[in-house]
Amino acid sequence: MTRTLLLLDGAMCIRRDGDPVAACGAAVEAFTQAPGRFRKGLVRQRAVELYASVPADQRESTDARELAELLAA
Template sequence: MLAAAVAARAYALNHQSEQARAALTAADALMNRLPDSERSDTWLTYSEQKHHVHLSHAFTTLGDTRRAFESQQRALELSAPTSTMTRTLLTIDGAACAHHDGDTEQACRRTVAALTALPDGYHTGLVRRPAQHHHERAVRELRDVVAG
């Protein structure tokens, strides 16, 4: 189960969209067959929330923003309010979708808001090099926050 979802993300990140979509289909099929007793949120089980977090990232990377948004919304519904990093990463996926759909300014604003809302201990290791080729004010602000 987890292997199919992680494989989908890896394929998507490597621009292998056909393989990514096949892995997404397999992950969904496995999730649909998983008994309720194995869907709880523990280290040894695979929850619907985890499933949608993986789908969000894979669909976002593939540029399938409609399906990414659906998974983002479902994952956020299932995530505890205290799941700071998960909720932030889902918000960043949503911002990446906005960029893909042509609204770079909104994408930058959403990312800045997500990153600046993080507690100090979460600021390292997320992003190393923000985009350098855009000169819009929102992109500069995002670059400044990431460089931070």
């Protein structure tokens, strides 16, 4: 779980550096690499926080939509 959290923190850094679409792609990669039992709790919360920080006009990108779909599942 620690590795996944670090990867999601890295995705948030990408977001803060001004590239929310790339951040969503990094979050998708981190989230899908995590074993199923780690895709809830704190890991899911971090991914939700990242998605919530994506501007509405960029949520239609492929990476943002994929992250939203993963979180909705």
